[in-house]
Amino acid sequence: MSCDGSTPRRLDAIGQASSIAVNNHVYEMKAAGHDVITLSLGEAFFDLPSLAHPLSDGADLHHYTHSRGVPLLREKLAAYYREQCRVPVDPEREIIVTAGSKAAIFMALFAVVEPGDEVLVLEPLWVSYPDQIRLAGGTPVAVPYDVPVDGLEDYVTARTRAIVVNNPQNPSGRLMDMDEMRELHRLAETYGLTLIADEAYNEFVPLDHEFRSLGALDPEKKHTIVCNSMSKNYGISGWRVGYLIARPALTDQILKLQQHVITCAPSVLCHFLAENFETLLAVTRPQILEAVSLRNRMRKTLSAAGVETLPGNSTFYLFAQVGDGYRSGEEFARDLLRQHSVSVVPGVGYGSSCADFIRISVGTEPEARVVEGIDRIIAVATHGEKGFGSSICSEQ
Numbered sequence: 107m108s109c110d111g112s113t114p115r116r117l118d119a120i121g122q123a124s125s126i127a128v129n130n131h132v133y134e135m136k137a138a139g140h141d142v143i144t145l146s147l148g149e150a151f152f153d154l155p156s157l158a159h160p161l162s163d164g165a166d167l168h169h170y171t172h173s174r175g176v177p178l179l180r181e182k183l184a185a186y187y188r189e190q191c192r193v194p195v196d197p198e199r200e201i202i203v204t205a206g207s208k209a210a211i212f213m214a215l216f217a218v219v220e221p222g223d224e225v226l227v228l229e230p231l232w233v234s235y236p237d238q239i240r241l242a243g244g245t246p247v248a249v250p251y252d253v254p255v256d257g258l259e260d261y262v263t264a265r266t267r268a269i270v271v272n273n274p275q276n277p278s279g280r281l282m283d284m285d286e287m288r289e290l291h292r293l294a295e296t297y298g299l300t301l302i303a304d305e306a307y308n309e310f311v312p313l314d315h316e317f318r319s320l321g322a323l324d325p326e327k328k329h330t331i332v333c334n335s336m337s338k339n340y341g342i343s344g345w346r347v348g349y350l351i352a353r354p355a356l357t358d359q360i361l362k363l364q365q366h367v368i369t370c371a372p373s374v375l376c377h378f379l380a381e382n383f384e385t386l387l388a389v390t391r392p393q394i395l396e397a398v399s400l401r402n403r404m405r406k407t408l409s410a411a412g413v414e415t416l417p418g419n420s421t422f423y424l425f426a427q428v429g430d431g432y433r434s435g436e437e438f439a440r441d442l443l444r445q446h447s448v449s450v451v452p453g454v455g456y457g458s459s460c461a462d463f464i465r466i467s468v469g470t471e472p473e474a475r476v477v478e479g480i481d482r483i484i485a486v487a488t489h490g491e492k493g494f495g496s497s498i499c500s501e502q
């Protein structure tokens with residue numbers, strides 16, 4: 107901050123992460139004693155084994171690690187991507203463990219975007235992509251949610267440098283198919299673009315569906331950077347552990363950013379994760395399937411009541427169209443929280459084509475409270491049609 111109190115202009119263009127801002131408000135309401143049915147948090151809660159880690163054994167646990175990440179954790183993550191996602195990964199040179207995948211995505215963008223470059227992001231987009239692109243000096247180009255992947259080429263210009271793809275997608279829960287992935291790689295090859303694949307929810311797919319990594323179609327990683335996270339699949343968002351996979355020359359560049367900004371991911375947690383990698387996943391996988399199943403049952407409930415959601419069968423999110431031309435998703439979310447004590451995230455944070463939507467997460471409340479929350483959403487969305495918004499507002 108300068109002596110007149112102003113901040114640099116590049117920060118004026120940046121907003122708060124809308125989902126996090128909503129959840130800060132919910133944390134404060136709960137701390138003040140309000141009972142809020144929380145359908146706004148971007149994670150799923152699991153029963154996890156207690157941390158029986160010998161924290162006092164081995165001084166290494168308490169200190170910096172190799173800035174690429176604890177070697178055993180890199181090996182485990184490389185094996186995971188090789189076996190589960192068909193992406194060959196050299197744990198020595200092609201992976202960096204970071205402080206959450208948010209840092210991984212930002213560093214990936216910072217490493218590929220030149221000032222003035224355009225980066226395509228597909229709506230509904232994850233709330234941090236546009237501002238991370240701006241912070242990296244680029245210009246986000248948002249593609250409206252009703253444009254299919256084979257319409258993306260119309261958005262490519264001479265300045266386009268990268269496409270960010272979230273698969274499965276927060277907030278719609280959509281899983282990409284192989285044709286869409288092939289088209290993305292065709293665009294990358296034709297126009298010299300980098301694909302930044304955010305695969306943070308890759309375990310959250312129904313049993314009869316298979317997750318395919320975008321990285322599997324580019325095994326040499328000529329134009330693909332894969333980012334992933336322990337936050338969602340392992341249910342440990344607060345640990346702040348994520349990772350990225352890229353070709354060696356690119357990880358060498360990104361490593362410089364990591365060394366100057368983060369040094370390394372939290373050591374003690376990474377050691378614990380490396381030791382318990384398979385055990386933890388064995389514990390979370392059945393619970394992940396339950397979360398996905400609950401999501402899909404709630405989708406049917408909403409649909410039967412006339413509240414439509416964007417197509418998708420994965421993750422624990424639903425992106426529901428509630429705006430009626432009279433009340434926006436933002437107003438709907440505000441009324442829902444104030445009048446009915448249910449928190450959701452307004453859709454506008456996921457792109458300007460999404461202003462009529464709200465994001466619902468079924469990941470953190472017990473099923474009975476999720477059902478109650480969905481019932482209240484349906485009541486607000488369907489009660490009284492036009493004019494209900496004004497009666498809600500006049501109650502205040």
Ligand code: PMP
Pocket residue numbers: 148205206207208209232272276304306334335336337343346347348
């Ligand atoms: N990508 C997506 C699509 C997300 O939803 C999130 C968190 N909500 C992240 C990345 C970042 O997760 P983390 O930093 O906890 O790994």
